[in-house]
Amino acid sequence: MIDVLIIGGGGAGLSAALAAAENGAKVTVLGKTYPTRSQTSMAQGGINAALGNVGEDSVEAHIADTLKSAHTLGDEVMIRKLCEKAPDAINWLDSIGTPFSRLEDGKVAQRKLGGASGKRACYAQDYTGLKILHTLYDAALKADITFLNEYFLLNFIVEENRVLGVTAIEMKSGEVKAIGAKSVIIASGGYCGLYRGFTTNSTAITGDGVAAAIRAGCVLSDMEFIQFHPTALKNSGILIGESARGEGGYLVNSKGERFVDELKPRDVVAKAIWEQIESGEEVFIDIRHLGEAFIEESLPQEHKLAKLYEGIDPVTDLIPIKPVAHYTMGGIDVDHNHQTKVEGLFAAGECANAYVHGANRLGGNSLLETIVFGREAGENAAKFARENSEVKVASSEQFEKDRNFVAAIPQFTNQIDFYEKRDFMGKIFYRNAGIIRNEMGLKGVLAAIRQMQKELPFMGIADKSKEYNTNLLEFIEFGNMVELAEVVLVGAIGRNESRGAHQREDFPNEDNEKFGGVHSLSWKEQGVLCNEFRGMK
Structure with missing residues (x-):
């Protein structure tokens, strides 16, 4: 019998899996793709933690920045927990082998992202999410966590408001399977797929876990709040991460004018770019002044993506961009233990609304949430499994x-x-x-x-x-x-x-x-x- 069944193998799902396993649970991760293809791999800019490795910073400043960005819709209890646990999250990621970029003294490098009061985002060049994801997956394989890859979630099996498992299609056979579990964690990602053709997300991000949750009796909250990333490539919608602006890139219009502070919160910058485009201007990121050596060292992914998808070299050319749907602040409503309205059913990561992002997520907090709250959800689900008997679901x-x-x-x-x-x-x-x-x-x-x-x-x-x-x-x-x-x-x-x-x-x-x-x-x-x-x- 599975103790903890996790839906989704991205940053939140793998963090939850590792934490549940550390707490003695028998863990299985179910996903419609392989973990290394999850959306976490697309996060480029960094993961926030008030380490103070580059300039002064504090947990209180991180909390204040997050609350301000949330526009009164943040829960200070959850935000404080997220920010206070951030340094330990970085230390844990470091301990399992995440290859963070380093300062000359060996400390983890940090850069400033939009809406932050200091250089707080720890990074691995501009591949931060990818490096974290691969490290987590390696750790999960070492921990002998079971993976059911290429299984498509259909619904949660719920009786008397208690989750008993899930139904899913095994892709290779086309058969519908019932998979029982003492507890379930939804870590299936957001719902930016609604903006198909106008999103940085992969085509796999279609909100399956969130839709199954509302059908199972869960409450969804703040679903109208979708973050539009200011800088996606104009023709493809592929992300040019906040790292490009965090490292000193400029936003300019067709006239070569800078029209907004590039490190304002994302809602402000995205709106400013949209207004420029609506007025007939084209908008670009300019990183030419940073120099080829710096671009190759700190922004190699942006360099490659611009060349591959726009046919331009950002060392010598402006990068044409537009804002597109990037992240969903709303999602499955959870309590302070990350449990939904359904007993034994937890949620973490972008699919969940733990009230830390509110009306506008602070850049660098999404990866942090997947680690801190993913691990908490894993611990709590393992505890629920220990305290509740197993159930049979084959003929539900x-x-x-x-x-x-x-x-x-x-x-x-x-x-x-x-x-x-x-x-x-x-x-x-x-x-x-x-x-x-x-x-x-x-x-x-x-x-x-x-x-x-x-x-x-x-x-x-x-x-x-x-x-x-x-x-x-x-x-x-x-x-x-x-x-x-x-x-x-x-x-x-x-x-x-x-x-x-x-x-x-x-x-x-x-x-x-x-x-x-x-x-x-x-x-x-x-x-x-x-x-x-x-x-x-």
Whole structure:
């Protein structure tokens, strides 16, 4: 019997797995890709910790910067915990072999990212997430943690508000499996896939864990808050990390003018770039003045990506960029122990809302959250497993329902091409539920999404095979995306103000009297979406 089943093998999932194993749990990690392909690998800039290796810094300053960036939507208890545990997180990562960039005295190097009051982000060139991820995976393999790769999560098996395991499709056979566990941790990533074609995220990031959570009885919170990274390559949307600006890169328009402080918080910088583009300007990052030797040493990934995807050399050329969807601040609502409303079901990383990012995540805090809160979730799930008896799930009602659903999909009429609808959703989300929003645009997108929900039975698949049927899996992903899209839009329509990453041109100011410290909560009752705004729990 599995003690702790973890959904997702990225930074949060692997951190949770290692912590649970250290606490004596029998751990299995389930993922639809291999861990080394997780979204964590795309994080470039750094991981925050108040070490003070480069200039003065303090935990209190880290807490203050995070609270300020959250725009009243941060929980100071959780933020304090995150920031206080950051130095230990870096020491732990260092102890298991993370190859951080170093200062001449051997200490971990640090750089300044947007919204920070000092040089706080520890980094490994501009491959920080990738290096951390590979180190965690190596450690997990050494710890004999079991991996079920290429398993697609369908739903959580829940009885009497207790999680008993999951249902999932084994990709190589196409069979639906029921996998029992004493406790489950969701670490499946965010839902920026809604902005398909306009996101830094991989195509695998479709919100499957978040969608399954609301179906299982969990509450989702603050889903309208999506962070738009200011600097993605213009044509591909591939990330040019904050490291480029943190190391001294300039943002300039077509006239060569610098129009914003490059190290302002991401919401401010993204909005400034969007306004330049809307006025007819092109926008670029200029790192030419940093010199070829420095670029090769500190920004090698940005150098390669610009050459590969834009056909320009940033040593001599400007890098054309645009802001795109990057990170989801909202997610599965969790308590201070990282447990959801469902007993034994925990969540950590980008899929969870632990109230540390609020309306606008501070750059460098996402990797930190995956480590600190991933490990806490692992410890708490292991404790839950020790204190609760094992359960049997092979013939659960959820398993039968999901097996019948998967078997029925090939019989759908396939009158409508869901791939076209998926691309269309990405475009209208970016345009009307993106950096700048208004009620008319949001309601128009919501109407389109609800029409897609009605049309799903007419959006079948062409591939009727069972083994590695990506057509079928992408159809299920699209269903999850459509389900979450409604949640995002209802929250965005209801929040009649501008706050952090949520910018309403029809309500351009923060309304602290009505929305200060107020979160949007969404859940389902008999399959119907419910939503309300409520003050800090």
